[in-house]
Amino acid sequence: xxxxxxxxxxxxxxxxxxxxxxxxxxxxxxxxxxxxxxxxxxxxxxxxxxxxxxxxxxxxxxxxxxxxxxxxxxxxxxxxxxxxxxxxxxxxxxxxxxxxxxxxxxxxxxxxxxxxxxxxxxxxxxxxxxxxxxxxxxxxxxxxxxxxxxxxxxxxxxxxxxxxxxxxxxxxxxxxxxxxxxx
Numbered sequence: 001x002x003x004x005x006x007x008x009x010x011x012x013x014x015x016x017x018x019x020x021x022x023x024x025x026x027x028x029x030x031x032x033x034x035x036x037x038x039x040x041x042x043x044x045x046x047x048x049x050x051x052x053x054x055x056x057x058x059x060x061x062x063x064x065x066x067x068x069x070x071x072x073x074x075x076x077x078x079x080x081x082x083x084x085x086x087x088x089x090x091x092x093x094x095x096x097x098x099x100x101x102x103x104x105x106x107x108x109x110x111x112x113x114x115x116x117x118x119x120x121x122x123x124x125x126x127x128x129x130x131x132x133x134x135x136x137x138x139x140x141x142x143x144x145x146x147x148x149x150x151x152x153x154x155x156x157x158x159x160x161x162x163x164x165x166x167x168x169x170x171x172x173x174x175x176x177x178x179x180x181x182x183x
Contacts, residue, residue, distance in 0.1 A: 010034040048155040050137035055130035072179045073151040080119040084164035091168035102180040111132035
């Protein structure tokens with residue numbers, strides 16, 4: 001009996017490891033455990049003051065940070081090779097579909113246009129994506145991806161989330177509705 005129980009645990013462990021090594025399964029597992037990000041308390045929010053930076057458009061026109069000033073911004077740093085990044089993109093695409101006319105969505109990668117274009121074509125994504133054209137302000141610097149910021153019209157960083165999240169949650173939709181209705 002004891003040997004049989006040990007064998008079952010070993011088989012389960014091997015299957016779990018195999019699933020974690022298989023990228024599509026890994027993405028589904030990450031998506032399953034991704035939660036809605038936390039909104040930063042008003043008293044703890046940092047304010048983005050420096051908008052003197054620029055991004056080179058991969059599938060949109062290039063932009064200057066000053067063009068985003070006074071708008072609600074969803075800023076995401078990601079890569080096609082990053083399983084947590086890929087895991088959260090379906091929820092982001094749904095959010096983008098509903099809020100693209102109200103919120104400035106900005107996706108930043110260091111990958112080449114062709115790589116991003118092919119990935120978007122395979123997955124059916126239509127997210128406005130850019131490369132770095134200058135150094136970003138220190139408040140927006142990150143050493144790991146995915147990293148996402150939601151910035152309100154006053155430049156306050158309302159959400160700063162490192163790692164995969166469920167961006168198409170009721171909580172985030174409620175937050176975006178509040179942010180876009182504030183003038």
